[in-house]
Amino acid sequence: MQQKIVQFERVSLSYSEGKNVLHDISFSLAKGSFHYLMGPSGAGKSTLIKLMYLGFRGYRGAIRVFGRDLVNIHGDDVAAYRRQIGVVFQDFHLLNHLCVLDNIALPLRLKGESWLEARAKGLELLNWIGLKGFANAVPQNLSGGQKQRLAIGRAVINRPSLLIADEPTGNVDDENAVKLLYLFTELNKRGTTVIFATHNRDLALEFPQPALYLEHGELHMIFPCHERKMSSYA
Numbered sequence: 314m315q316q317k318i319v320q321f322e323r324v325s326l327s328y329s330e331g332k333n334v335l336h337d338i339s340f341s342l343a344k345g346s347f348h349y350l351m352g353p354s355g356a357g358k359s360t361l362i363k364l365m366y367l368g369f370r371g372y373r374g375a376i377r378v379f380g381r382d383l384v385n386i387h388g389d390d391v392a393a394y395r396r397q398i399g400v401v402f403q404d405f406h407l408l409n410h411l412c413v414l415d416n417i418a419l420p421l422r423l424k425g426e427s428w429l430e431a432r433a434k435g436l437e438l439l440n441w442i443g444l445k446g447f448a449n450a451v452p453q454n455l456s457g458g459q460k461q462r463l464a465i466g467r468a469v470i471n472r473p474s475l476l477i478a479d480e481p482t483g484n485v486d487d488e489n490a491v492k493l494l495y496l497f498t499e500l501n502k503r504g505t506t507v508i509f510a511t512h513n514r515d516l517a518l519e520f521p522q523p524a525l526y527l528e529h530g531e532l533h534m535i536f537p538c539h540e541r542k543m544s545s546y547a
């Protein structure tokens with residue numbers, strides 16, 4: 314049987330009394346799969362992603378990632394757990410006291426690589442995402458799209474087994490969005506399980522993959538994400 318990397322079982326969540334953002338949601342992501350996470354603004358995509366990296370714990374039901382029930386992960390284990398996951402946050406979460414190169418190299422440092430090794434790999438990836446000339450800049454001085462590319466570089470530098478991306482192409486132009494999708498697809502081919510929240514239907518149609526569609530707290534699966542089925546959820 315195919316290994317499940319992420320399993321949600323009857324998960325519900327409400328930030329305030331009486332309003333369920335997620336309602337009784339169950340799904341699983343097989344090892345090596347690629348899913349879009351789609352749905353209107355406010356549907357709960359970022360919330361669902363937050364649950365996967367232990368950014369919020371106030372849910373009912375069960376969530377297992379890499380076979381581990383997240384309720385059992387506490388203290389120092391949280392950081393160790395997060396190191397196995399690459400996360401691209403909707404609002405980037407870059408570290409402004411570090412230069413661009415040290416931001417992208419940070420996951421390798423946290424894994425124990427020397428600065429020399431980590432920076433060499435960081436420079437290579439910065440080159441690939443078109444930010445080599447900004448290695449010594451501080452993130453505050455980057456444009457929105459450049460920050461986003463840096464956030465993606467930092468999330469993938471470790472070749473994580475699970476990559477969770479929240480609107481990773483929201484601030485980049487079409488050409489860069491396609492380039493980033495190639496990067497995600499390449500990582501996926503090498504075994505990374507990917508979940509990719511996006512509003513960009515054109516991109517999802519260009520790189521067809523199954524989609525999880527969230528609306529009114531309910532989750533629907535679309536296999537794969539193609540024009541006719543997508544249009545019924547537009």
Ligand SMILES: Nc1ncnc2c1ncn2[C@@H]1O[C@H](COP(=O)(O)OP(=O)(O)OP(=O)(O)O)[C@@H](O)[C@H]1O
Pocket residue numbers: 328329334352353354355356357358359360361403
């Ligand atoms: N920390 C919070 N406290 C209270 N309500 C919240 C919190 N975070 C999100 N919400 C509410 O939960 C709902 C889902 O928000 P969420 O950010 O998950 O949506 P989304 O699908 O990611 O939207 P978008 O496409 O705009 O990014 C929204 O109604 C939002 O206002």
Ligand SMILES: [Mg+2]
Pocket residue numbers: 358359360403479
């Ligand atoms: Mg969101």
